[in-house]
Amino acid sequence: MTATQKRVFINRIVMALSTLSAGIGLFFLFWILYILVSNGVEAINWDIFLFEGAPPGYEESGLKQALVGQLIIVGIATLVGVPLGILAGTYLSEYGQKSKLAETIRDISDIMMSAPSIVVGSFVYAIMVVPMGHFSAWAGIVALTIIMLPIILRTTDDMLHLVPTTLREAAFALGAPKYKVITQVVYRGAKAGILTGILLGVARVAGETAPLLFTSFNDNFMSTDLMEPMASLTVTMYNYATSPYEDWQRLGWAAAFILSMFILTLNILGRLVLLTKKGK
Amino acid sequence: MTKIIDNIFANSTRLIAITVLLITAWIFTVLFQESLLSMQTFGLDFVTESKWAPNLEKFGAFAAIMGSVISTFLAMVLAVPVAIGVAIFLSEIAHDKLKAPVGVSIELLAAIPSVIYGMWGLFYFVPIIRDIFGGIGIGMLTAGIVLAIMILPFMAAVTRDAMNTTPDILKESAYALGGTKWDVIRDIVIPYSKAGIIGALILALGRAIGETMAVTFVMGNVHKVSWDLTQPATSIPVTLANEFTEADTDLYFSSLFELALILLVISFTIISVAKFYFLRRKRSV
Numbered sequence: 160m161t162a163t164q165k166r167v168f169i170n171r172i173v174m175a176l177s178t179l180s181a182g183i184g185l186f187f188l189f190w191i192l193y194i195l196v197s198n199g200v201e202a203i204n205w206d207i208f209l210f211e212g213a214p215p216g217y218e219e220s221g222l223k224q225a226l227v228g229q230l231i232i233v234g235i236a237t238l239v240g241v242p243l244g245i246l247a248g249t250y251l252s253e254y255g256q257k258s259k260l261a262e263t264i265r266d267i268s269d270i271m272m273s274a275p276s277i278v279v280g281s282f283v284y285a286i287m288v289v290p291m292g293h294f295s296a297w298a299g300i301v302a303l304t305i306i307m308l309p310i311i312l313r314t315t316d317d318m319l320h321l322v323p324t325t326l327r328e329a330a331f332a333l334g335a336p337k338y339k340v341i342t343q344v345v346y347r348g349a350k351a352g353i354l355t356g357i358l359l360g361v362a363r364v365a366g367e368t369a370p371l372l373f374t375s376f377n378d379n380f381m382s383t384d385l386m387e388p389m390a391s392l393t394v395t396m397y398n399y400a401t402s403p404y405e406d407w408q409r410l411g412w413a414a415a416f417i418l419s420m421f422i423l424t425l426n427i428l429g430r431l432v433l434l435t436k437k438g439k
Numbered sequence: 440m441t442k443i444i445d446n447i448f449a450n451s452t453r454l455i456a457i458t459v460l461l462i463t464a465w466i467f468t469v470l471f472q473e474s475l476l477s478m479q480t481f482g483l484d485f486v487t488e489s490k491w492a493p494n495l496e497k498f499g500a501f502a503a504i505m506g507s508v509i510s511t512f513l514a515m516v517l518a519v520p521v522a523i524g525v526a527i528f529l530s531e532i533a534h535d536k537l538k539a540p541v542g543v544s545i546e547l548l549a550a551i552p553s554v555i556y557g558m559w560g561l562f563y564f565v566p567i568i569r570d571i572f573g574g575i576g577i578g579m580l581t582a583g584i585v586l587a588i589m590i591l592p593f594m595a596a597v598t599r600d601a602m603n604t605t606p607d608i609l610k611e612s613a614y615a616l617g618g619t620k621w622d623v624i625r626d627i628v629i630p631y632s633k634a635g636i637i638g639a640l641i642l643a644l645g646r647a648i649g650e651t652m653a654v655t656f657v658m659g660n661v662h663k664v665s666w667d668l669t670q671p672a673t674s675i676p677v678t679l680a681n682e683f684t685e686a687d688t689d690l691y692f693s694s695l696f697e698l699a700l701i702l703l704v705i706s707f708t709i710i711s712v713a714k715f716y717f718l719r720r721k722r723s724v
């Protein structure tokens with residue numbers, strides 16, 4: 160075999176191997192997606208939205224408590240985490256810039272973004288559940304807010320940075336004070352990017368289970384009292400899926416399906432927002 | 440007046456930004472304080488003993504630590520070659536028409552919550568392992584494989600991003616010299632993006648070691664070190680997820696907090712190495 164033939168031969172092998180591994184990866188991933196959809200579609204019906212949890216074997220059982228709980232916990236965490244994250248990101252991009260403090264905050268927040276979420280759960284357990292004496296929705300909300308903060312901070316920082324300096328200068332030249340420049344010019348310029356960051360941040364915390372296991376815990380019945388334990392789709396899914404009862408497991412699949420569709424929708428929306436922005 | 444508002448705005452953004460640092464420090468402090476009792480009681484034995492017996496008030500985390508190490512190692516061994524293959528496929532081989540849909544679906548799959556990977560593992564993967572290797576199907580091997588599948592999309596996506604940073608003009612020059620795709624990948628893409636690729640893989644490692652839900656379903660939570668990978672085992676996150684709501688004594692809680700602290704320190708270190716050594720954010724102001 161000549162040197163060239165050999166090179167071409169090795170090239171073919173590598174191409175085949177990496178196409179194969181792409182195939183393997185995609186195979187597993189689509190398998191999971193298929194399982195999720197087929198089980199989810201089968202398990203979903205109106206009862207799920209109308210009824211609360213019930214003992215195994217009951218006809219009228221659903222996920223109402225988990226759906227409502229999920230909306231409350233993720234909703235409030237978003238309401239708290241998003242403004243805080245945006246303001247912190249604003250500091251980094253507009254005030255701190257390349258200062259030592261800003262760089263340290265960027266680094267630490269980047270690390271926290273990938274830190275194990277279960278550790279955040281145990282931290283919140285120590286500072287909230289122990290002093291209060293019981294699990295509560297608030298504890299879950301705090302845990303999710305802590306997880307969400309670095310994500311929003313990072314995207315805000317990046318997105319504000321993309322706004323051209325000339326826009327800021329133009330506004331300053333008109334005599335606008337800095338906070339006006341930021342809130343009326345910079346934020347507007349980065350609107351699409353920040354929105355994408357928020358959507359992806361919500362999608363990320365909505366799927367978190369580990370930090371809720373021992374903070375907001377679980378509840379088989381409807382509750383809107385934030386001082387009490389509250390069900391969430393993720394924890395309910397975990398409890399139902401590990402139970403030996405088939406009807407509970409079916410509810411677990413329904414929860415998995417609803418949650419994944421919600422998260423995928425947010426992700427796709429986030430991408431579309433950025434795409435339409437680029438299109439202009 | 441505007442001056443005052445300007446000041447308030449500037450200072451509140453700074454205060455909130457600093458809060459991120461404070462929360463991080465607070466997490467470390469609280470976990471440390473809470474684990475003091477266990478540290479004083481067991482000292483170094485905590486990490487070398489594998490006997491974990493809540494009824495006897497004996498806590499040794501060796502099995503959990505080893506479990507984390509072994510399951511993550513297994514996951515990396517399985518996922519890294521496939522992820523690199525996928526990344527090469529996406530950045531160098533795939534036709535443009537294929538690149539976008541395959542790339543986006545991999546990114547979307549990275550967004551699917553890990554609890555769903557765990558659930559899939561329990562219902563569909565455990566029986567397969569049981570049929571092939573015997574035993575109950577729940578254990579280290581299953582956990583490693585499910586973890587590998589769960590981390591794969593993230594790993595592939597960041598590795599591809601690293602490879603994509605190679606300037607086209609370098610690749611084109613190599614092709615012009617008659618290089619095959621593999622020549623270009625080996626001599627241009629990999630040398631150019633080496634730091635990024637290694638950083639991406641380590642970052643994925645950091646994520647995998649702290650991953651809880653994908654493995655909790657299929658690990659079994661048994662505190663035993665066994666070379667038989669088909670046996671039920673445990674890891675740090677699995678122990679935390681299973682036992683936090685069961686703990687009933689101060690020492691039990693303290694031991695769990697020490698586990699959480701160990702996990703945080705390990706992943707903090709791994710992620711820092713990835714971020715600072717390999718993935719320094721390049722940014723021009």
